[in-house]
Amino acid sequence: MNTYATPSQAKLPGPPEIPTDLLIGGEWRAAQGARRFDVIDPSSGRVLTSVADGTVSDGMAAVEAADQSAKAWAATAPRARSKILQACYESMMDHQAWLAELISLENGKALDDAKGEVAYAAEFFRWYAEEGVRLNGELNMAPGGANRILVQYAPVGISLLITPWNLPAAMATRKIAPALAAGCTCILKPAEETPLTALAIAKLMLMAGLPAGVLNIVTTTDPGPLASAILHDPRVRKLSFTGSTEVGRILLREAADNIVSPSMELGGNAPFLVFDDADLVAAIEGALAAKMRHGGEACIAANRFLVQRGIYDAFAERLTERMGALNVGDGCAVDTQCGAMINAAAVGKIERLVDDAKARGARVLVGGTRCERPGFFYPPTVLVDIDPGAAILQEEIFGPVAALTSFDTVDEAIALANATEFGLGAYVYTSDLKLGLRVSEQIESGMIGLNRGVLSDPAGPFGGVKQSGLGREGSHHGIKEFTEARYIAVEW
Ligand code: NAD
Secondary structure, three states, rough: OOOOOOOOOOOOOOOOOOOOEEEOOEEEEEEEOOEEEEEOOOOOOOOEEEEOOOOOHHHHHHHHHHHHHHHHHHHOOOHHHHHHHHHHHHHHHHHHHHHHHHHHHOOEEEEEEEHHHHHHHHHHHHHHHHHHOOOEEEEOOOOOOOOOOOOOOEEOEEEEEEOOOOOOOOOHHHHHHHHHHOOOOOEEEOOOOOOHHHHHHHHHHHHHHOOOOOEOOOOOHHHHHHHHHOOOOOOOOEEEEOHHHHHHHHHEEEEEEEEEEEEEEEEOOOOEEEOOOOOOHHHHHHHHHHHHHHHHHHOOOEEEEEEEHHHHHHHHHHHHHHHOOOEEEOOOOOOOOEEOOOOHHHHHHHHHHHHHHOOOOOOOEEEOOOOOOOOOOOOOOEEOOOOOOHHHHOOOOOOOEEEEEEOHHHHHHHHHHHHHOOOOOOEOOOOOHHHHHHHHOOOOOEEEEOOOOOOOOOOOOOOOOOOHHEOOOOHHEEEEEEEEEEEEEOOO
């Protein structure tokens, strides 16, 4: 097993040591040809360590390992699987500080966000330890009375899980936990920017008693050919992807050839609606949570603030005060509230969107130009009076920028909220519950925070409509994505 050795690698938290090789069949293996790639610390731009750069043949070895262990895992009693998942939960929480430091190091997010992510990520193990023993089937009398209809939920089969860098722990466990609880073995392909978190979680899972081959991990810089080859192996029956809509489309096409079942958690463009009668203090707290968790690098991050004219100026002023007071810095520094962006391209995209808005007449209340310091930083920014044609209203910002637009009527607010191809998260603030529910029902979005700036909960069904995705993760829905209904018509 390769572990860190150079002085810069010694920055990684330990013990236990963090693996940097592929996990195949319960063993840590070098990639074919011993290829490796660097992992960068976004807070400094420096190399943290390197990990194995898996090839197509490594991917096929992972499929083979998942296949070898598939029957035994599917036949393992639900309670036995549940005990392992519960042990994974406990192990993650026992190592919360260790994992959080690692997330902050390789992702750049503030340590508090990283700690919160570890708790959220671990919770998927606990939740699915509980759900896995309650995967109830159905037994009905056929309407004609001739027979019974028996339905069982069987494991769908070997699953390919592909995850993004923005929540490297939670996006992995949100897939691994339900897949394992349902009785599926799997191959995880984490994002190349943040491979260490997934490898560290896998190490904890093996320590918690996970049998060899049930979870395999292939890190790579060339995910396209690897995913394509895996999805064209007839033994693979499930694709669960979280990432951009653009890559989601490519993978849906890849999955189509073998009719592989897809679950897709894709991009968002969340509106944050504030009505005149909203509790301003609560709306500001909610806005900060919805905008600034994980430095704004979240698929459900508030992207477009739509604020009714009567409260617009007060909301803008308070939000500016709070955004301007946030400490920007190294993710691992204790007083950091807004960490680094993932890489230079991410900062470049935020800069392009802000500059376009400014060129179209937006006013900058705070921030608005990139930080001149090593690493990849953009300051908390508030923009008002956004032109309806600005790109910032159409594209995911994925950074700490709040773009405010005013509206007058309820119908106008709903029309603005729905003027996007995305439909993942949305937020509504009003003191009138009737209005809030009416608006919530009309917003084209998979999830709505009504007087609440935090949506993610392992017990709630997470997912989008329109071009934000297919299927749901978390809750009792999440495990069903890894099952197939088996129907037996039976007479007795
Ligand atoms: P991305 O689509 O670039 O990458 C996601 C994953 O796909 C990575 O592991 C990457 O290596 C892999 N990938 C890239 N090209 C591939 C290909 N051709 N074939 C197979 N795999 C490929 O996304 P990202 O930049 O890592 O993450 C940010 C995006 O993820 C944002 O759009 C965000 O909204 C979305 N996201 C969605 C959710 C959700 O639950 N809906 C959650 C988190 C992030």
